[in-house]
Amino acid sequence: MFNLIRRDVILQKRQLLLFIPFILFFIIMGKHPAFTFLVASIFIPFNTYAYDEKAETNILLNSLPYTRTEIIASRYLGAIIYMILAIGVTSLTLLVFNKPFTMTDIAIGCGLFLLFAAFTFPLFYIFKPGYIFPVVLICFLLLSAIGPAIVTFLTEHLNAITDFIVNLTVTSLYTGATLSIMIVYAISWGLTNIIYQRKAL
Amino acid sequence: MENVVEFTNVTKKFKDFSVKNIDLQVKQGFVTGFIGANGAGKSTSIKMMMNLLRPDVGEIKLFGLDYKKHEKAIKERIGFVYDGNVFFEGLNMKDIKRIVAPAYKHWDDKVFYQYIEKFELPLNKAIKTFSKGMQMKASLAIALSHHAELIIMDEPTAGLDPIFRRELLGILQELMIDGNRTIFFSTHITTDLDRIADYIAFMQSGELVFNQSIHDVAENYAIVKGRLDLLDRDTEKAFIHVHRATTGFEALTDNTKAVQNIFGNSVAIDRASLEDIMYHLKGGIHHV
Numbered sequence: 001m002f003n004l005i006r007r008d009v010i011l012q013k014r015q016l017l018l019f020i021p022f023i024l025f026f027i028i029m030g031k032h033p034a035f036t037f038l039v040a041s042i043f044i045p046f047n048t049y050a051y052d053e054k055a056e057t058n059i060l061l062n063s064l065p066y067t068r069t070e071i072i073a074s075r076y077l078g079a080i081i082y083m084i085l086a087i088g089v090t091s092l093t094l095l096v097f098n099k100p101f102t103m104t105d106i107a108i109g110c111g112l113f114l115l116f117a118a119f120t121f122p123l124f125y126i127f128k129p130g131y132i133f134p135v136v137l138i139c140f141l142l143l144s145a146i147g148p149a150i151v152t153f154l155t156e157h158l159n160a161i162t163d164f165i166v167n168l169t170v171t172s173l174y175t176g177a178t179l180s181i182m183i184v185y186a187i188s189w190g191l192t193n194i195i196y197q198r199k200a201l
Numbered sequence: 202m203e204n205v206v207e208f209t210n211v212t213k214k215f216k217d218f219s220v221k222n223i224d225l226q227v228k229q230g231f232v233t234g235f236i237g238a239n240g241a242g243k244s245t246s247i248k249m250m251m252n253l254l255r256p257d258v259g260e261i262k263l264f265g266l267d268y269k270k271h272e273k274a275i276k277e278r279i280g281f282v283y284d285g286n287v288f289f290e291g292l293n294m295k296d297i298k299r300i301v302a303p304a305y306k307h308w309d310d311k312v313f314y315q316y317i318e319k320f321e322l323p324l325n326k327a328i329k330t331f332s333k334g335m336q337m338k339a340s341l342a343i344a345l346s347h348h349a350e351l352i353i354m355d356e357p358t359a360g361l362d363p364i365f366r367r368e369l370l371g372i373l374q375e376l377m378i379d380g381n382r383t384i385f386f387s388t389h390i391t392t393d394l395d396r397i398a399d400y401i402a403f404m405q406s407g408e409l410v411f412n413q414s415i416h417d418v419a420e421n422y423a424i425v426k427g428r429l430d431l432l433d434r435d436t437e438k439a440f441i442h443v444h445r446a447t448t449g450f451e452a453l454t455d456n457t458k459a460v461q462n463i464f465g466n467s468v469a470i471d472r473a474s475l476e477d478i479m480y481h482l483k484g485g486i487h488h489v
Contacts, residue, residue, distance in 0.1 A: 063276065065306075066276075066304065201253040
């Protein structure tokens, strides 16, 4: 299964050359470090889907001695591995450019990436090839456009929830967030697995 | 004799098409040609053989094993070649090998490079720059480099020029020198099969019409030509399909001996080619 994860690098050799300029763009534009971590993490896993949405790729992978469970597991584990690598590289680049960032930025970047992955990965196996990229792009834009507004709305109108969150200690807030994200990611993994098992190739 | 592939009463339904009650055995150590018109259900059957599709009803076993429990063990022993290129088209042969090779326990680099040399394939050029024939050779080189016991090919000769088709058939013949190998391939170019097939499996409108040795097919099936007045309700029973013209009839039988007994020398009996059989059965199988 490690081979399936390694495959992404072989496939994206050329695109990886773009990786550094890609992060640099966000750094030079003065984007928030958390946002830079997020887009850097998205780079490899979502690029892979550009290949994997093709029917032929699924036929190839399924004709090789891999089970469907392994193929999906490689997607979800691969996303985490590439996220860690991307964060390492991004942190180094930020250091080199002398841009300050905190562990909180990394945590927020990671958390958002995992949530985004959890919501979009199943879509790749539900929608027909060709429709997925627009769908994901729209999701991403909508989330970034409406997301903050929703949060602001909630903080203003749902005092019970905000009070609850504000009163949490930093530790329990972090633990709670980590746990919820892990649960959402695991549910997404299970769901995608079920969808893929039933998929006709 | 052992069966490498066994379909027992396999049915798969789609919205507007279905494959029904397939009982198919592929014998070890032989070449089985899988024929049928476009849309007869060949690709669906091959996809089920590769576990890309799962049957609604029935059982599929490869090497006596079930896909539910032994998916990886089964696929380790299969080499596959599909009609189109399934490899990442932007990659070169070297990178494709890097992706495919680690998937197999018995991948053999030496064999792979032998085929690369034999087929004169460039290692550093993207697959998409290959001609159709070269892509076919590339798929074949990959399919043959992990000592597969069963080679499954879906329309490997489609879109190839006659010279390359013959070359391919030569390669397949060479493969069969190793007595354990089994080749199963679908085609609608029936002349390919006269050269190398030992068995013929014939699909028609989602059903398996027959699966016989090429010798039995030649012996049992025949094209019969004669005067129209020889036909009546009883004599027609010997035929699967009758084509009437003002000058006489042409009919297909799957029982040459019976036709000889009924008509004697009053009709002309010729060997039926696979194409004749496909043509006469195009409306489905029902005795007239």
